[in-house]
Amino acid sequence: MTQVPAALPDGPNEEIDLQIADPELDFERAKNMAKAKSRELRGETMLLSWHNAQTGEYYPTFDCGDSERPAWIVYAESRGANLTIRVNGGIYTFMFLKLSG
Numbered sequence: 780m781t782q783v784p785a786a787l788p789d790g791p792n793e794e795i796d797l798q799i800a801d802p803e804l805d806f807e808r809a810k811n812m813a814k815a816k817s818r819e820l821r822g823e824t825m826l827l828s829w830h831n832a833q834t835g836e837y838y839p840t841f842d843c844g845d846s847e848r849p850a851w852i853v854y855a856e857s858r859g860a861n862l863t864i865r866v867n868g869g870i871y872t873f874m875f876l877k878l879s880g
Contacts, residue, residue, distance in 0.1 A: 792856075792860065792861050792862070792863055793820075793821075793861060793862045793863070793877075794862075794863045794864075794865070795816065795820070795862070795863070795864045795865070796865050796868070797812065797813060797816055797864055797865065797866050797867075798866075798867060799812060799866060799867055804866075804867070806831050806833075806834075806871060809866045809867075809870070809871040810826075810829065810871070810873065812866070813826075813864040813866060813871070813873040814826060814873075816864055817862055817864060817873075817875045817877075820862070821862060821875075821877040822877075822878070823877075823878040824862060824875040824876065824877055824878060825875060825876045825878060826873060826874075826875055827854065827855040827858050827860050827874050827875060827876055828851040828852070828854050828855040828860070828873075828874045829851065829871065829872060829873045829874070830849070830851055830871070830872045831870075831871055832869055832870050832871070832872070833870055833871075837849065837850070837851040838851060839851060839854050851874075852874070855874035855876075856874075858876065859876050860874040860875060860876055861875075861876060861877050862874070862875040862876070862877050863875070
């Protein structure tokens with residue numbers, strides 16, 4: 780089990796565009812590939828939020844603050860998200876917290 784650091788490292792949010800050439804790509808496969816890419820790049824990571832632009836679904840599904848920004852983004856950023864992986868131009872977006880590396 781990895782412990783989340785008390786003080787999150789300062790630094791910019793790293794953004795990765797992951798292109799997956801698969802006409803049968805679905806959300807679960809995209810999520811698994813984004814998780815694998817995050818571990819490949821940064822070691823231990825934690826998925827904080829996600830968005831499926833095809834269906835409009837996102838996680839977490841509750842309101843987070845008074846912002847006009849999407850709740851799933853506000854939620855992840857407020858918890859230290861520092862790695863965003865967009866699959867195929869943002870069809871699927873996953874926000875992670877890098878725990879190591």
